[in-house]
Amino acid sequence: MKTTRSSDGTTIAYDTAGSGPRLVLVDGALCTRRIGPGKGLARLLAEHFTVINYGRRGRGDSGDAVEYAIEREVEDLEAVIETAGGNAFVFGQSSGAVLALHAAARLPQITGLAVYEAPFIVDDTRAPTRPEYHEKVTELLARGKRGPRGAPVPRTGRPAGGPRRRDAAHAVMAKAQGRRAHPAIRLTHHRRTPTRPAPFTRPVGSCPATHAVLCGGDSDAWMRNAMQALADTLPTRHTACWTARRTTCDPRSSRPS
Amino acid sequence: MLDGQTHNLRPKIVAPELVRFFRDVPVPGKAHRAADGRPAAI
Numbered sequence: 001m002k003t004t005r006s007s008d009g010t011t012i013a014y015d016t017a018g019s020g021p022r023l024v025l026v027d028g029a030l031c032t033r034r035i036g037p038g039k040g041l042a043r044l045l046a047e048h049f050t051v052i053n054y055g056r057r058g059r060g061d062s063g064d065a066v067e068y069a070i071e072r073e074v075e076d077l078e079a080v081i082e083t084a085g086g087n088a089f090v091f092g093q094s095s096g097a098v099l100a101l102h103a104a105a106r107l108p109q110i111t112g113l114a115v116y117e118a119p120f121i122v123d124d125t126r127a128p129t130r131p132e133y134h135e136k137v138t139e140l141l142a143r144g145k146r147g148p149r150g151a152p153v154p155r156t157g158r159p160a161g162g163p164r165r166r167d168a169a170h171a172v173m174a175k176a177q178g179r180r181a182h183p184a185i186r187l188t189h190h191r192r193t194p195t196r197p198a199p200f201t202r203p204v205g206s207c208p209a210t211h212a213v214l215c216g217g218d219s220d221a222w223m224r225n226a227m228q229a230l231a232d233t234l235p236t237r238h239t240a241c242w243t244a245r246r247t248t249c250d251p252r253s254s255r256p257s
Numbered sequence: 258m259l260d261g262q263t264h265n266l267r268p269k270i271v272a273p274e275l276v277r278f279f280r281d282v283p284v285p286g287k288a289h290r291a292a293d294g295r296p297a298a299i
Contacts, residue, residue, distance in 0.1 A: 020281065021284045021287075023275075023279065028264065037266045037267075037268050037271075040268035040269075041268045041271065041272055043268075044268055044269065044272035045272050045275060046274070048276045048279075048280070049276075049279070087285050089279050089282065093264065093266055094264055111282065111283070111284065111285055112278075112279055112282035113274055114278055114279070116264070116266055116271065117264050117266070166259055193267075204264075210282050212274075212275075212278040214271065214274060216264065216265040216266065218265055219264065219265055219275075223264075237278075238278050240274055
């Protein structure tokens with residue numbers, strides 16, 4: 001494990017593996033460097049890239065700050081890229097994709113960007129997040145409330161994903177909590193990431209880097225629709241969507257950058 | 258967002274796709290070669 005320091009002094013932990021062009025992995029909300037798909041991706045991608053798998057603030061060995069702003073996370077990513085060598089490709093998944101889009105709009109050091117299932121809600125195939133959700137989570141966390149099995153996200157009612165998905169998410173959170181000394185994964189951070197009603201306007205829509213937009217073919221319709229909308233908005237060079245059982249990738253559409 | 262949702266990101270499927278995409282993206286400061294191996298302008 002290595003560390004760097006973000007602009008506000010927060011320590012950011014990261015691992016590197018492999019050789020070749022630099023590729024930074026940006027995890028989703030429920031992930032750490034050790035928990036989630038980043039670890040497996042890093043292992044596979046290390047044959048082709050110098051892979052930098054870092055811990056977003058509030059997770060694992062990285063530090064945190066009391067106040068959250070997405071700009072601080074952009075600075076974290078900038079610090080990682082600067083430490084790694086000054087420029088890099090970036091791959092972001094889930095809320096990490098949203099962060100990566102914001103970062104790519106501001107950081108010319110990001111020379112290529114791939115995003116997987118940024119959880120924007122673009123139509124009525126999924127109910128929007130309840131307006132009071134963020135406030136409720138923030139309030140419960142402030143009161144020291146936690147989710148099942150010690151997970152840092154408290155129950156606030158029935159989420160749109162249904163109880164099965166909610167429990168799966170909480171199980172991941174509990175696992176993450178058990179493996180780290182840091183107090184909590186700050187899921188509250190991501191409630192503030194803009195998703196609606198116009199997620200692709202500036203700055204997200206002004207990303208200069210070359211993009212790939214990816215999604216799972218078996219993912220929910222609202223997610224696939226969001227990625228298609230994103231691909232239609234950005235100067236995306238490559239769009240791919242798979243079914244879970246396929247081992248090859250079929251580009252659903254492709255447009256020149 | 259992220260209201261308890263999960264994703265179906267399978268590294269063994271996504272990793273080759275990332276390799277396929279990024280191999281054609283120029284790296285600043287390095288001579289770039291197109292997918293067919295020919296030198297390409299940055």
